[in-house]
Each structure stands twice: as structure tokens, then as C-alpha cells.
Amino acid sequence: MKKWLRIILVLVLVSIIGISIYKVIGINEEQTKEQFKEQQGKRTFQNSHPATGMSVNDEKVKVFQDLKETDLKSITSKNDITVINLFASWCDPCKREMPELVKFSKKKENGVELIGLNVKDKRKPAEQLLKDVNVNYNVYVSEDDFLKKFKTYNIPTTLFVDKEGKVQKVYLGELTEKTLHNLVSQVKEEH
Known part of the structure; x- marks a missing residue:
């Protein structure tokens, strides 16, 4: 009986740990998506491009x-x-x-x-x-x-x-x- 009780307790503990890890990964993934959107809003121009200063008017x-x-x-x-x-x-x-x-x-x-x-x-x-x-x-x-x-x-x-x-x-x-x-x-x- 004690052996079965240990197995059940280990399975419950492994399940709790697995669910916790899954939740933490989900939260981090959602934060990463939000952080990406926030960073996108703050992006700036890269270094000078060769077209900078050229005129498009005659095109x-x-x-x-x-x-x-x-x-x-x-x-x-x-x-x-x-x-x-x-x-x-x-x-x-x-x-x-x-x-x-x-x-x-x-x-x-x-x-x-x-x-x-x-x-x-x-x-x-x-x-x-x-x-x-x-x-x-x-x-x-x-x-x-x-x-x-x-x-x-x-x-x-x-x-x-x-x-x-x-x-x-x-x-x-x-x-x-x-x-x-x-x-x-x-x-x-x-x-």
C-alpha cells in the first residue's frame, strides 16, 4: 500500500511541477509578444542609407x-x-x-x-x-x-x-x- 501511495504522490508532484512550468512558459511567451510590440513602437531609423538626400521628384x-x-x-x-x-x-x-x-x-x-x-x-x-x-x-x-x-x-x-x-x-x-x-x-x- 505504501508503494502505491508513494507512486501516486510522485505522479501528483510531477503533474503540479509540469503544470507550473507550462504556466510560466505561457506567461513568458505572452510577455515576449508584448515586449516585441512595445519595442517595435520604439524602433528608429538605421544608419544613413545611400538614398538619403536624393530627390524622387523626377521619377x-x-x-x-x-x-x-x-x-x-x-x-x-x-x-x-x-x-x-x-x-x-x-x-x-x-x-x-x-x-x-x-x-x-x-x-x-x-x-x-x-x-x-x-x-x-x-x-x-x-x-x-x-x-x-x-x-x-x-x-x-x-x-x-x-x-x-x-x-x-x-x-x-x-x-x-x-x-x-x-x-x-x-x-x-x-x-x-x-x-x-x-x-x-x-x-x-x-x-
Whole structure:
């Protein structure tokens, strides 16, 4: 009888320890997710990008819907800050950040405009992505040499451009809505 009692006590003790470890891991995992979201909101620009200081005003782009040609100057001159997000439908981080950009666009400040710039992509998959995400900001298609000219080799990349068309800052990588609001504030404070 004593042997069975010991076995039962050991099983109960092991169960209690197992449940405790499981709960602690769950709590830590949730804290880690919250800490990541908080850190994302505080992220800043990396070191200077070669495109910083360049002008986008003479660049020709096409309106995504009808492929009418326009230049970026007609867009940037209307805004204090134009946020140009370079993306492609084959880019997984681009796909992940797009719903965050939609949220940002709903709450953007006056004088700030977000536009998408589709690069090195095929029309049908890009069209499907925009439809799936229900994009609520203007999207354009870049000329093939845009990435090369602005020394941008990774996407997503986001350019922060002033009213004169000058690239003030460049952000490499995936954005969250919170990070994007933070970065726009930084650009406003600095310029």
C-alpha cells in the first residue's frame, strides 16, 4: 500500500511541477509578444542609407489601376511627408506588413500621405494581394531602374520624403502601424 501511495504522490508532484512550468512558459511567451510590440513602437531609423538626400521628384511611376504615367513630384509636393513603401507580392514581409499599413493609413495625420510602390512584380499577383488586403492607400508601379537608382536592394523598404521630394530617411524592413507612427514623428521632429 505504501508503494502505491508513494507512486501516486510522485505522479501528483510531477503533474503540479509540469503544470507550473507550462504556466510560466505561457506567461513568458505572452510577455515576449508584448515586449516585441512595445519595442517595435520604439524602433528608429538605421544608419544613413545611400538614398538619403536624393530627390524622387523626377521619377516616373504608373498609377496601379490604369497604368497612367505620372511623376512623384505631383504626389510629394502636396504633402509635408510622403511615406513611400516599396513592396512586391512575392515578398513575405511585405505581405505581413501590408495590413499594418492599412491601419496606419486610416489614422494618418494631416500633411502625411502613404503610398505603395510596387517593384519587380507581376501584375496579377500584385493585384490579388492588394485586393486580399483591401488596401486603402494609393499604389503605383515603379520603373525598372528605381531600385537600382535609389540603391535599394531589399524590400520592404520605406522612404520618408519631404515636400520638395528629398528623401529624408529610409527604413529597411517590415513595419507595424505603431512603428510607422513613431518614425513619422521622428521625421517631423528632425525636419
